[in-house]
Amino acid sequence: MVLKNQGPTDEPPYWLLEEDGRVRQGGQPPELNDEAALRLYRNMLQVRLVDERMMKLQRQGRLGFYMESVGEEAVHMAVHALRSSDWVFPSYREPGALFYRGYTLQRYVNQLLGNAEDSIKGRQMPVHHSASDLNIVSISSPVGTQIPQAVGMAWAARIAGKDDLALTFFGEGTTSTGDFHVGMNFAGVFKAPCIFVCRNNKWAISTPATVQTAARSFAAKALAYGFPGVRVDGNDLLAMLAVMEDAVARARAGDGPTLIEAVTYRLHGHSSSDDPGGYRHPDEAKEWSRRDPIERWKRHLMVRGCWSEAIETRYREEITEELQKALTHGESVPPPAAATLFDDVFATLPPHLAEQRQDLLAQPRPVHPLGPHSPHGH
Amino acid sequence: MVLKNQGPTDEPPYWLLEEDGRVRQGGQPPELNDEAALRLYRNMLQVRLVDERMMKLQRQGRLGFYMESVGEEAVHMAVHALRSSDWVFPSYREPGALFYRGYTLQRYVNQLLGNAEDSIKGRQMPVHHSASDLNIVSISSPVGTQIPQAVGMAWAARIAGKDDLALTFFGEGTTSTGDFHVGMNFAGVFKAPCIFVCRNNKWAISTPATVQTAARSFAAKALAYGFPGVRVDGNDLLAMLAVMEDAVARARAGDGPTLIEAVTYRLHGHSSSDDPGGYRHPDEAKEWSRRDPIERWKRHLMVRGCWSEAIETRYREEITEELQKALTHGESVPPPAAATLFDDVFATLPPHLAEQRQDLLAQPRPVHPLGPHSPHGH
Amino acid sequence: MPTFNIIQAVNDALKLEMRRDARVVVLGEDVGRFGGVFRATSGLYEEFGPERVIDTPLAEAGIIGTAIGMALYGLRPVPEIQFADFIYPAFDQIVNELAKFRYRSGGQYTAPMVIRTPYGGGIRGGHYHSQSPEAYFAHTPGLKVVIPSDPYDAKGLLLSAMRGEDPVIFLEPKRVYRAARGEVPEGDYTVPIGKAKVVREGRQVTVLCYGAMVHTVMEAVSKGLTQDFDPEIIDLRTLLPLDTETVLASVRKTGRLVIAHEAPKTCGYGAELAALVAEKALLHLEAPILRVAGFDTPFPYTLENEYLPSPERIAKAIAETANF
């Protein structure tokens, strides 16, 4: 038999934090001061609290659609290792990355509501944010499309002689797309300073990760592109930061891209339209909820001695209050004016759109209510 | 540093035949009787002679377009390991696979000429053959599209409870396409009995293999899909057969797919429209022409003692004569009737096509000559 | 006769045909265990098992590419694309491969299959859960394009499509997936592909529509917005091949034409309908041909109801043509 199968096994992911929050024996944690550690905690907590509130809103029919990240918050914090001049190409499930970079709750809520103050003018479904001022690129629904785009941006930075880099997030299901392949391949060939963070949360809607690939791991896929791939415990924030630090160093040094498989779990449904009860056993989620990344980080803060009930309460109050303010205001803002429908298709309004604009403004504004709520399958 | 790069190096390809035609020390050659060995030789020889003649024809303007395989003939013979009930999904550069399965020179020539006897009715450019009676699937120009199709066919065979398998050929440049990725990935996930033969002939038109991937080898890409990949000397027919035998055994046993990287070299231009002088140094081809797979096999036959000048001359005469006959007849056959333009779009002719058919038949048949010759870039 | 919605009708057709024809397999994202994000394939996995009801990796090009290979080998795949908006990664496999297989092989190879996909707006789906791509496919020789508007047609047309010898793009109007209910015969029956249906006879203005728009047009009527006129309303049901006779006969009778679809106006399917009439029935026309369509912008989120043709906009166009 001349054939053999080589390559990485599905060895346990890289990790640093013991369950009790201590750094494991001989582990080399990245430098991190208490202030930064707390900031990370506050951001993860914000994701959790916001998700809870938004799902309630959605159930009340005050929000068309929503997608939670419960259990995956630590992965979002990968952006901690970046400079603000670096670019992020998120998928729909990394709000923490946005918050960490300064995306306000008011802005967040305005986008979800698609109101007149939404910075993308109510153009997209909830959770499809965009913030060019924060170098956070417009989120798309078709999964994987951001991957070659991130590579192109990173590559452009190199061509332009800048040392900016790109970070892109996507789920493990997205590794099955053609765009994942062409993006990874271009990155390898052109040594683009791009970091690929694959959130392996085990599920793509109802499809388990085992249906996405027969490879021994998602990290192993990097071998097909000639650059390193690493598996990391995505619920271990310290490990995430360590791996990201290495990846950033590689990219800045011109050593090229890195694929990071962050092993985590999607504790709740795929979206507000989804009920995981239909396709997976609840024990699975129960098991994983014991590995809650936020709880784990909190224990780490305790070990560091920089966590206190007081801080916890303050954070929760601040976030809840800011969120409430954002909602009260956001819901008071009207929808965008009908005329805005025709802006931004092109840099300037071409004649045929000017004509259609006129037609619309000549119509009585439609009275019939919005249709049934948002799609499944997203 | 937590990142490491593992996986196969670009270890020398698997090989069996010494330059002098002897089987290497300790090599385990597949079973092969002299008759079969000679048949393989004759088929490779036919590819070579046909290519030479067709290029002349093309230069004389008697043929719109042509693509040679000079130096890659041994890879075509991969089909030797198949049953006739197995399916082949070729690219445009494996005529030997067609010949070996019984595709006649007359049929071959008719397709190149696109005449009224062409079994695909003059629908496609030269070298885009199809032979359902031989389980050879219609060749497409867009590269890589046949890969997921081959996987689907192989998978269907399993669903239908048959043990037929699929073999698909493609060049190394084609591994960069999204279709390669999705096809390989589906094959791994569903353990489809599909064999992927990647002809690494080092060039994709003017683009060197080094621009296609940063991976250490093309075989290494199989790791991303969870099944074996192997590099084999594509100019060593015996090694090709050995590797194919293993791959076929795996597939029939239900062990799933195999990726075979056949390392060879495109000795001539990409196509009749291409001049490699524009992008590569002639020494490269000179170097490789010393490793001519046909010469190497001939030396092996000598070692076996089943080759003779007489046989050589007979083969060459038979082939040349059959080819001449095919050309004489083929060129005497008129083009397909104009009315056939509308057949085979659908199973039956819909009204709008019936009407367009009438319109065309009402026209005088166009007198103006065919335009300039066929496209570059294919 | 049971009353079904469109999802139930589609599901019923799939079940029936899979029982009747062992070659039929269903594949796509989340179509198996879960039964599809719209539940159109629910119960199939349980009845026909994982070999015939297949959850695939997340890759539309893989779904269609492998389905082609299956069809070449003799199976009858019915791939589902979760949303029509996500069909483009498979566009090359559809327009360059699927559509051309029979032709380019001189009839040696065919890949009959039905690509099912929910399409259209009205569910607050924004850019990527609302698109109407029918014109792309109607412009591609070798594909049939079928769009039911109610449960009866959904079942009957899907059964016809699955029994045909050609590839069919089967677009399901998801806005009315559950809203459109109606009696559906149990068991086997087919609705022929290539035949339009006159849903309301009239003398004054011909209105051509399909999919969810049929309901919007009928809403204009039921709301009394068109009461001063007598529109003849035609549900095309098949865009390719088009039922030219029914269309032209109606326009020759009414001399006036309004076309309604959700897709962007420019180069939408309405353009073909207008061009057809301007070529074959020009002298019968007593008024300009009006198209009420989606605007030439990406599909918006908040302003969805401004974007979509409303009963009011359609009634206005009918009035304009009638009063011209």
Add this chain to the structure above:
Amino acid sequence: MPTFNIIQAVNDALKLEMRRDARVVVLGEDVGRFGGVFRATSGLYEEFGPERVIDTPLAEAGIIGTAIGMALYGLRPVPEIQFADFIYPAFDQIVNELAKFRYRSGGQYTAPMVIRTPYGGGIRGGHYHSQSPEAYFAHTPGLKVVIPSDPYDAKGLLLSAMRGEDPVIFLEPKRVYRAARGEVPEGDYTVPIGKAKVVREGRQVTVLCYGAMVHTVMEAVSKGLTQDFDPEIIDLRTLLPLDTETVLASVRKTGRLVIAHEAPKTCGYGAELAALVAEKALLHLEAPILRVAGFDTPFPYTLENEYLPSPERIAKAIAETANF
């Protein structure tokens, strides 16, 4: 003034703009060292180096996807797709991403770029080296579609496209790549996007065409096939945004319209032109609108000249409309 063919004109425009604007990069398959399979980028690699003239792996989705990222960052990519027939693997990146970036981000992000690709038949390219996909893109809001027919326009339109703020699909008529020759000013000049050109003034029949078809239509004239009539021939040059005024003014004058394009007739761009006229100039029409187009079949090999609109077919249509 030098005499150029279209390839030289394109090459000249690329050189000029790359000298003028350091943000411009060219990428694609075989565009670098080799200078492109049609030589349109020859000399660029030598002058601007591997960072600005990039040979990519064989993946159209990668070419367009990375070009989008480059454009977002501020570069001005000019990707080449080797043949328009191979653009479909990038279809999702083009229609779902490139076309929608400005809109979906509320104007925060834009990806201005010019996608150059040779298109059309007449070179014995068969199914996959002959297609005319313009209607797919004209139907996609957010894209401009530009098609030059001669060297002067090729250079001037390409310079305009590269300096614009919107994505442009720039389709180059490869049949006349070398055959169409003409004087081209050295140095800088632009031809505005969105303006058609009247190539022959006439009173009797308006003929709308673009790309290589302009030459076929003019051949009908020069061959004297239209001598009994007085056609007004318009080269649209830009399909989106269309120069509606020029088109309508001509039809209002002549009252007769013939449209010629290579793409399949059904849902081709000619349908939009006919629909436009049937909506805005119906009462001026004295004859049915005729479309002379590619047939609704895949593009054939041997019977290419039967498939393509010929001067004879076009002349016949002109006569029919004129004599109607």
